Amino acid sequence: MSSPAAGTPVAQPVTAPREFRHFINGEFVASASGKTFEKRRPSDHALIGQVSEGGPAEIALAVDAARAARRGPWGSLTVEQRVALMYAVADGITRRAADFVTAEMNDTGQPQGMVSHAFIPRGAANFKIFADVIKNVPTECFEMETPDGRGALNYAVRNPKGVIGVICPWNAPLLLMTWKVGPALACGNTVVVKPSEESPGTATLLGEVMNEAGVPPGVYNVVHGFGPDSAGEALTRHPGIDAITFTGETRTGAAIMAAAAQGIRDVSFELGGKNAGLVFADADLDAAIDGIGRAAFLNCGQICLGTERVYVERPLYACFVAALREHASQLKCGDPADPATKLGPLISHEHREKVLGYYRLAVADGATVVIGGGVPALAAPFSQGSWVEPTIWTDVPANSRLLREEIFGPCCAVIPFDTEDEAIALANDTEYGLSTTIWTRDLARAHRVAKRVDVGIAWVNSWFLRDLRTPFGGAKASGIGREGGVHSLEFYSELRNVCVKL
């Protein structure tokens, strides 16, 4: 991996740390307590702002606003009017794309190319896609015979669930939040969002866009804060929240599920993963290296769909390890604003400590470190950031925690296999079930394997490629429910059966 040479562009200086306030009932407000916490930029640890820390009081205000908007201005709009506003929100994000890109880069340290070409446009698309879905969704209707010969019409109508609590992670903040806010609003719900404490920027900015687009106050609310004993927990416990959608760690999901049990509220969960890549000997090696390389290192490995376990059929194994090492050695880290930067930092020093703990564990467990394993030497100001080297291991013992626990860093273990059955068994040997990526030229085998891996999404000769209209979610400990396209409607609306005697 190369480091930025002297003279390469440096991060935009933070001229004045800003204030990130809650967005409640169409207004930006501080916490009644005046409490705030610091947000620092992962690439250089610069202080970028003070974030209002919300708790039960701010959640109560936001829920009241959301309930009033649901009953009033939002609830009285026609589907066409809602759809028009959602298009205006999507256009607003696109118009202010530069602001969103800067906010996301400051919060996460993600390289500009990935944020501007993928994450922000996909965030805007979430409003258009779900507007189109709700505009076109059919309703079922059956003509019934009745004993008196008059008959009946029996049909279903979709109603909003009410106020949805939306709890988000930091690893693709706008994309993952809008993927929930989009369908929630399309179905006529209102929302209270709790963004991650690590990424307050784009959720706050979206409040401005909502106002500019003319979305009524109270439809979209944001309360900043932490999880336990803070805004997150308060949101899950508030009885005015009708359902909770969450993306984040599996153990956080368990805590939220316990809270949601009070009031028998529905949950939709996108949780952690420990995903496998399966590379068969007949695979296109260049394509597999590019795909597995992205799956292991994109977003510094902080993608739920990332591949931390790579199983390679033995005849290709040595060649694959050497080629993946070469791929990793080319990943340039440095200023996220520099278009040449391919690898950003981890989200925080705290998360880096966790990842480095696994790097140390690999050595203790006797794994071979093919590349990486430490912290890159970067020039100031990036020397202050939370960087780690992309890392590849071989010879990892089968019982190592490296193969069981989600690390969420730029690292993977590469392990040989001999048969298709063995590859499937290895892929399935995990409590998680989010995704698998399969590399082979034999499409019959690809289909066979895709059917037998216990995951929500199986990619063949590709990775992180998904039409927003298709279902997305995890099997086993990786989630509950499916979101995407019409599948989101199952969670964000309540079907009412109406039977009319004629």
Ligand code: NAD
């Ligand atoms: P996290 O679970 O630590 O936090 C996510 C959100 O939950 C944050 O907003 C946090 O403040 C809040 N929270 C924490 N404890 C809470 C509680 N007790 N009650 C209410 N809210 C609480 O996750 P993270 O570190 O932000 O994100 C990384 C994790 O997210 C990884 O495990 C990753 O795999 C997962 N993820 C999954 C998907 C998916 O689609 N399956 C997508 C992205 C990320």
Ligand code: 6OD
């Ligand atoms: O855009 C998507 O399809 C998607 N599921 C993104 C998930 C990113 C998780 O980190």
